[in-house]
Amino acid sequence: MVFTRRPAAVLTAIVAACAMAISLTACTTDANSQDTADDRTTVTSSAPGVVAMFTPSDGITLNQQTPLNKWAKLTPNLTKALTSAGFKKGDISHTTSDSLDKQSRAIQDYVVNHLSGSNTTDDAGIVISPDNITLLVAPVVEADASTRQYGDYVSQELSTADTAEGSDSTDSSDSSNSSDSSNSSDSSNSSDSSDSSTGSDSTDDSSSDASKTAGDSKNAAQAEAVDRLVSSLKLAKESGMHVVLMGNSIKGYKPDAFVRFSDAQAIGKLQAEKIVSKLELSKASKDNPKYIEVLMPYTAVDESGEASDSTFVQEAFRGIWQVLGAYYQKGVVESPSGTLNGNSTEDDWQSVAYDASKEGSTAKVLDARLAKADEHASPTRIDGIIAMNDYIASEVVTELDDLGYTGSAADINPQITISGIVGNITGKKDLSRSDVPDPIKSPEKDDSADSTDSADTQDDSTATDKTDKTKDSQWPLVTGYGAYVSNIPSIVNGKQWMTGIEDRQTLAENIAEACALLNKGQTLTSMSSVRNTEVGGKKKVPTISGPLLAVSASNLKVTLIDPGYISLADAGL
Numbered sequence: 001m002v003f004t005r006r007p008a009a010v011l012t013a014i015v016a017a018c019a020m021a022i023s024l025t026a027c028t029t030d031a032n033s034q035d036t037a038d039d040r041t042t043v044t045s046s047a048p049g050v051v052a053m054f055t056p057s058d059g060i061t062l063n064q065q066t067p068l069n070k071w072a073k074l075t076p077n078l079t080k081a082l083t084s085a086g087f088k089k090g091d092i093s094h095t096t097s098d099s100l101d102k103q104s105r106a107i108q109d110y111v112v113n114h115l116s117g118s119n120t121t122d123d124a125g126i127v128i129s130p131d132n133i134t135l136l137v138a139p140v141v142e143a144d145a146s147t148r149q150y151g152d153y154v155s156q157e158l159s160t161a162d163t164a165e166g167s168d169s170t171d172s173s174d175s176s177n178s179s180d181s182s183n184s185s186d187s188s189n190s191s192d193s194s195d196s197s198t199g200s201d202s203t204d205d206s207s208s209d210a211s212k213t214a215g216d217s218k219n220a221a222q223a224e225a226v227d228r229l230v231s232s233l234k235l236a237k238e239s240g241m242h243v244v245l246m247g248n249s250i251k252g253y254k255p256d257a258f259v260r261f262s263d264a265q266a267i268g269k270l271q272a273e274k275i276v277s278k279l280e281l282s283k284a285s286k287d288n289p290k291y292i293e294v295l296m297p298y299t300a301v302d303e304s305g306e307a308s309d310s311t312f313v314q315e316a317f318r319g320i321w322q323v324l325g326a327y328y329q330k331g332v333v334e335s336p337s338g339t340l341n342g343n344s345t346e347d348d349w350q351s352v353a354y355d356a357s358k359e360g361s362t363a364k365v366l367d368a369r370l371a372k373a374d375e376h377a378s379p380t381r382i383d384g385i386i387a388m389n390d391y392i393a394s395e396v397v398t399e400l401d402d403l404g405y406t407g408s409a410a411d412i413n414p415q416i417t418i419s420g421i422v423g424n425i426t427g428k429k430d431l432s433r434s435d436v437p438d439p440i441k442s443p444e445k446d447d448s449a450d451s452t453d454s455a456d457t458q459d460d461s462t463a464t465d466k467t468d469k470t471k472d473s474q475w476p477l478v479t480g481y482g483a484y485v486s487n488i489p490s491i492v493n494g495k496q497w498m499t500g501i502e503d504r505q506t507l508a509e510n511i512a513e514a515c516a517l518l519n520k521g522q523t524l525t526s527m528s529s530v531r532n533t534e535v536g537g538k539k540k541v542p543t544i545s546g547p548l549l550a551v552s553a554s555n556l557k558v559t560l561i562d563p564g565y566i567s568l569a570d571a572g573l
Helices: 002-029 071-084 100-116 184-191 199-239 264-279 311-330 361-369 390-402 418-425 454-472 485-492 504-519 556-561
Strands: 033-035 041-043 050-056 092-097 126-128 133-137 242-246 257-259 290-294 296-298 353-355 384-386 477-479 498-501 530-535 538-544 549-552
Touching (some): 050 071, 050 100, 071 092, 071 504, 092 100, 100 133, 100 199, 133 199, 133 504, 199 242, 242 504, 257 504, 257 530, 264 290, 264 477, 264 498, 290 311, 296 311, 353 361, 361 390, 477 498, 485 498, 485 556, 504 538, 549 556
Parallel strands (some): 041 126, 050 133, 242 257, 257 538, 296 353, 384 477
Antiparallel strands (some): 530 538
16 A cells, blocks of 8 residues: 555655746746736846837938948947847837937837836836836937038037036037927017118018028927937936937936047047058158148038038047147158148148038149149159048049049058959958168258269169159058948059948947946946046046047958958959
């Protein structure tokens, strides 16, 4: 009897053990959750949680030229990095907006819906706690035509009449292309116009009043949109959500973290540093200086006819001058046009700035700066041209060809041929580099040789003239920024020497890591890519940043093709 019951008892014990194991497994699986009164589950801070991305819609680029620095290019990298960091695809959302008004409303709706409980569960019925939600927000800001040529990531600051963070600023000059709503009450004082004498005066006054009313309405709508955005972000933070601003800051608002992409000063500095390195300016001398021209394109007047903000071009030139200024002052670098010299300072940006919004303006400016002494003279010697962005660089390349310059940047390193560059890009060979010998003194200034036989002297003079003319017409280094797909073939053939781009994949990985840490209630101090900076006037904001990538033919494969940013076909191969 005892033996007949034992198997049953053993079976019962096994079943109980299995049930316990299943229960323990369930507990382990759900270790990051807790039951609520209505049988739903709330995610705790140890789970990856949710990330909601809000970015501007990509703008239209000029002449169908497309830079790689676009929001539409970054978001797939972000999504991939977030899933690698443990976030579920269903817990990653992305909203694009073409105006600040629409974006602020979208963020407001998202925050309110999650806090009211109307949109707080995922597909599995799990309630998302606010402290497991991170908002990735790239505020929509309006960029003028010249600024857009650098791509979407150029950092700007959003201003408003009242940021609700103690700022009394009424500056709303950085207004976005936002809502159609208007509020013309502020312009009511313009109706007190005097009884003018002539009909033309009355017409002018009416036109001026209409323009002022439209401007006031736009500014009022802008301020309203920014206030709505800031209020929504403050509400999100107060409820426990985390806010990470990307690219563009908000004056007076302090996020949990900020992602700094490129800025004007960094873009200018990158190109100047690469010119210094490539031309070996440390070895240049007054007797044989290098000749460099700096082009600073900008839009002088905005679409409404008002003077554009010149902050970007000023900062870009400051970045350039911090690098090149010392060489101009030493006399080892000269400007063929005389626009810059040893007495120039970082405040002399207007000397090299021009309105790029006018058709053919770059060609006209370059033609004037590199003007020949006479129609029979050889081209003016130029060793490098800082064009600032790829759109301008493409125009520079066309004009240099028209002016009679020959060769390519590959000629500056004779052992690097176009076939060698192509072979390197397609993975067939590595590049072998050597420097070009460059005399301390230029031939025309070298008086060290003793005069000998007159016939020999004449032959030497003829040979020197030919050498000088060849060097005068040698193709210069042309720099740009933005990695325009349409410009990649020019980089491969050496007509454009280099461009620049953000390291999107690394930035995306760092952003994903930050989101995971924030959703776990942890600080970002463990991240090597983070340091505290001032953002929007607020100090000690954890800021994610990384160095810009300089791209030339020699590293194009590693920087652009291998990561999948472009294809061999894009490179013209």
